[in-house]
Amino acid sequence: MTTWSVGALLRRLTAARASRFALAMAIAFVSLCLPLFAKAAPEIGWGRSGIPILLYHQVLDTPDTYTVTPAALESQLIWLRDNGYVGITPSDLKAAYESGAALPEKPVMLTIDDGWPSESTFVELVNRYGFRASYFLPNFAHVTEEEIRALDASGEVCGHTVTHPNLETLSYDEAYQEVYQNRIWLENIVGHAVTCFAYPFGGYNDTVVQAVRDAGMQMAFLAWGGLTAIDGSMDPMAIRRVNVNGAYPIEDFIAVLNGAVGY
Numbered sequence: 001m002t003t004w005s006v007g008a009l010l011r012r013l014t015a016a017r018a019s020r021f022a023l024a025m026a027i028a029f030v031s032l033c034l035p036l037f038a039k040a041a042p043e044i045g046w047g048r049s050g051i052p053i054l055l056y057h058q059v060l061d062t063p064d065t066y067t068v069t070p071a072a073l074e075s076q077l078i079w080l081r082d083n084g085y086v087g088i089t090p091s092d093l094k095a096a097y098e099s100g101a102a103l104p105e106k107p108v109m110l111t112i113d114d115g116w117p118s119e120s121t122f123v124e125l126v127n128r129y130g131f132r133a134s135y136f137l138p139n140f141a142h143v144t145e146e147e148i149r150a151l152d153a154s155g156e157v158c159g160h161t162v163t164h165p166n167l168e169t170l171s172y173d174e175a176y177q178e179v180y181q182n183r184i185w186l187e188n189i190v191g192h193a194v195t196c197f198a199y200p201f202g203g204y205n206d207t208v209v210q211a212v213r214d215a216g217m218q219m220a221f222l223a224w225g226g227l228t229a230i231d232g233s234m235d236p237m238a239i240r241r242v243n244v245n246g247a248y249p250i251e252d253f254i255a256v257l258n259g260a261v262g263y
């Protein structure tokens with residue numbers, strides 16, 4: 001109820017020469033109702049439906065579904081920074097999900113898959129704007145071991161199989177080896193356990209999930225799905241991400257962060 005409508009109500013009551021009692025009752029009713037209306041107002045922000053886990057692939061001057069331009073990425077990072085978002089990693093999410101560890105008030109997870117050469121532009125920009133990010137790397141990623149250690153120091157590296165097959169097309173044993181050998185390769189480089197993983201092409205089924213889990217992964221990410229709520233609805237082996245479509249304007253990017261769907 002707005003001030004205008006309260007005023008209108010009072011004017012109508014006065015015009016009708018209502019008794020002082022009726023007027024007092026109307027004012028009391030409005031006073032009681034205002035806090036109720038205020039409480040019922042919809043909440044705006046990530047808390048409404050979850051944490052944005054953003055998925056990038058390439059950063060080039062040829063935008064498409066899986067490629068954002070350096071300028072677009074920079075605009076998104078500036079918007080995130082100016083609106084109070086703080087970068088978290090899969091380890092932060094795991095700690096929050098498993099033991100209720102505190103997260104920043106406005107968390108965002110920036111993830112990039114495949115280790116394409118243009119990933120260096122992504123690294124430069126996220127570091128410039130102070131965001132920790134996560135890097136999902138197959139064994140053929142275009143990064144040196146030294147660069148992988150630097151990525152792990154500034155954010156977190158995660159598994160993405162040896163050869164990037166759609167795991168749904170493989171046997172259990174083949175899927176297991178794809179995930180396990182990739183994990184061992186990464187762990188030997190960074191010197192600690194790697195337990196986060198993304199399904200190539202987002203492809204997974206019950207057999208794949210079992211193979212990924214048996215290969216030592218504890219958090220597995222999809223390639224779509226929207227925002228991620230940390231509650232009983234989150235499946236640690238099928239965590240949603242939002243693909244950042246390079247063909248869409250920043251208004252759409254902002255709408256997704258505010259809970260819109262269909263990005």
Ligand SMILES: [Zn+2]
Binds near residue numbers: 164199
């Ligand atoms: Zn991939």
